[in-house]
Amino acid sequence: xxxxxxxxxxxxxxxxxxxxxxxxxxxxxxxxxxxxxxxxxxxxxxxxxxxxxxxxxxxxxxxxxxxxxxxxxxxxxxxxxxxxxxxxxxxxxxxxxxxxxxxxxxxxxxxxxxxxxxxxxxxxxxxxxxxxxxxxxxxxxxxxxxxxxxxxxxxxxxxxxxxxxxxxxxxxxxxxxxxxxxxxxxxxxxxxxxxxxxxxxxxxxxxxxxxxxxxxxxxxxxxxxxxxxxxxxxxxxxxxxxxxxxxxxxxxxxxxxxxxxxxxxxxxxxxxxxxxxxxxxxxxxxxxxxxxxxxxxxxxxxxxxxxx
Numbered sequence: 001x002x003x004x005x006x007x008x009x010x011x012x013x014x015x016x017x018x019x020x021x022x023x024x025x026x027x028x029x030x031x032x033x034x035x036x037x038x039x040x041x042x043x044x045x046x047x048x049x050x051x052x053x054x055x056x057x058x059x060x061x062x063x064x065x066x067x068x069x070x071x072x073x074x075x076x077x078x079x080x081x082x083x084x085x086x087x088x089x090x091x092x093x094x095x096x097x098x099x100x101x102x103x104x105x106x107x108x109x110x111x112x113x114x115x116x117x118x119x120x121x122x123x124x125x126x127x128x129x130x131x132x133x134x135x136x137x138x139x140x141x142x143x144x145x146x147x148x149x150x151x152x153x154x155x156x157x158x159x160x161x162x163x164x165x166x167x168x169x170x171x172x173x174x175x176x177x178x179x180x181x182x183x184x185x186x187x188x189x190x191x192x193x194x195x196x197x198x199x200x201x202x203x204x205x206x207x208x209x210x211x212x213x214x215x216x217x218x219x220x221x222x223x224x225x226x227x228x229x230x231x232x233x234x235x236x237x238x239x240x241x242x243x244x245x246x247x248x249x250x251x252x253x254x255x256x257x258x259x260x261x262x263x264x265x266x267x268x269x270x271x272x273x274x275x276x277x278x279x280x281x282x283x284x285x286x287x288x289x290x291x292x293x294x295x296x297x298x299x300x301x302x303x304x305x306x307x308x
Contacts, residue, residue, distance in 0.1 A: 048078045095123035100131040102156075102194060102217070103209035104201040105138050112144040112151050126150060131159060133194055160184075160191045193220055196228060200254060203236035208259050211286040212252070215261055216240065218297060219250055223304040231255075242304055248278075249303040259283040261292075263299050270295035 052074055055063040065071040097115050101108055112128060119126050128151045130141050137153035144151040163183045166172055172180055197216060201209045219242050220226065227246045231237035240252040253260045262280045263272070271292045272279035279299075281292045289296075 046078070046082055048081055052078055093123060094125045094127065095119060096127045096129060098129045098131065101210055102133060102213035103206070104133045104198060105206060106132065106209055107140050107206050108132070108138070109140040109143050109147075112140065112149055113147060116144075116149045116151075127152060129154060131156060133157075133198065156187075156191050156194060160187045163187055189224070190217070190220075193217070193225070200228070200238050200240075203238070203254055204257060204259055207285065208283065211283050211289050212254070212259055214286070214293075215252055215259075215283070215289055218293065219252070219300055219304075222297065222300050223250075242300070250300050261289075261296060263296065264303055265299045268292075268295050268299045272296070 056065060056071065058064060065074055097119055099108070099112060099115060108130065112130060116126055116128060128144075128149060130144075130151050131154050132138055132141075133156050134153070135155055135157065141151050141153045163180055167177055167180050193216075194213070197213065201212060204212060216226075223242045223244070225244050227241040227244050229239050229241070229246070231239070236254070236256065238254040240254075241248060242250040248262070249264050251262045253262060260280055260282050262278055264278055266274045266277045266279055268274075268279040268281075270281075271288065272281045272295070281288065281296065283289050
C-alpha cells in the first residue's frame with residue numbers, strides 16, 4: 001500500500017491523480033464533472049480499502065485526500081486496521097512448506113504427513129514441496145499424495161538448474177541477483193558431489209542413507225572431492241577416502257549393508273573403537289553420527305590437508 005501511495009501525484013489545483021491521469025473526464029467549460037462516478041472497487045477488496053478508494057476516485061473533490069501525504073496516511077491506517085483485525089487468525093490463505101533430504105529413495109512418508117498435520121490449520125491450503133536427490137518422485141512422495149497431502153517433488157538437480165537459469169531467464173537484478181549467484185556458487189559443486197553417491201546408497205538400508213550423506217558432506221567440507229573406490233562386490237562394497245589422493249586419513253566404509261567411519265587416529269573417543277593407530281565408528285543409525293560428529297571432525301581437521 002505504501003508503495004502505491006508514494007507513486008501518487010498532486011496536480012497544481014490540489015487534485016490527487018492516480019498513475020498520472022484523472023480517473024474520470026473533466027469538462028473544460030466549467031459545467032462540472034459528469035454524473036457517472038468512478039468504477040467500483042475490485043471484487044474482494046476489504047471494506048475499509050473500498051471506502052477509501054471510492055473517496056479518492058470521487059468526481060466530487062470534497063472527499064478526496066488533499067495531498068500525497070494525506071493519501072499515504074489514509075492507506076497506512078487501513079493497512080494497520082487490517083493487520084490488527086487478522087492478528088489472531090491465519091495470515092495467508094495458502095502456505096508452502098519445504099522439506100528436504102540428501103538420501104536417495106528415503107522413506108520420508110511419515111515426515112511429510114506430520115508436517116502437513118502440524119500446518120494444516122495455518123492456512124486454507126497447504127502445499128508441501130519435497131526436495132530429494134531422486135530424479136523422479138519417490139514412493140514416500142507418491143504415498144503421501146495418495147493419503148491426501150498436496151506434496152510436490154523437486155530434485156536437487158532441478159533446484160540447481162533453476163538457480164543457474166534464473167538470473168538470465170528471470171531478469172534478476174540487484175540483491176536478488178547477488179543471492180542467486182551466491183546460491184549457485186554453493187549448490188553447483190555440492191549437488192555434483194551428492195550425485196556421486198547415487199549408485200552407492202542402494203547398498204545401504206534406507207534409514208542409513210541420510211547418515212551417509214551427512215558424514216560425506218561434513219568431511220567433504222574439510223577436504224573436497226574424495227576418492228571413491230568400489231570392491232569386488234560392486235557398489236555394495238565401497239571405500240570413500242579423504243583426501244582425494246586415497247591416503248587412509250579418513251575413510252567412509254560401506255560393506256554388506258553396513259556403514260562405518262575410520263580415522264587414522266587411535267584416540268578419537270566419542271564412540272570410536274581404537275585399533276592400533278586407527279579408530280572406527282560403526283554407524284548403525286543416524287544418531288551414532290550425531291553423537292560422534294564433533295570428535296570425528298576435530299580429528300579430521302588435524303589429519304586432512306586444508307581445503308583450498
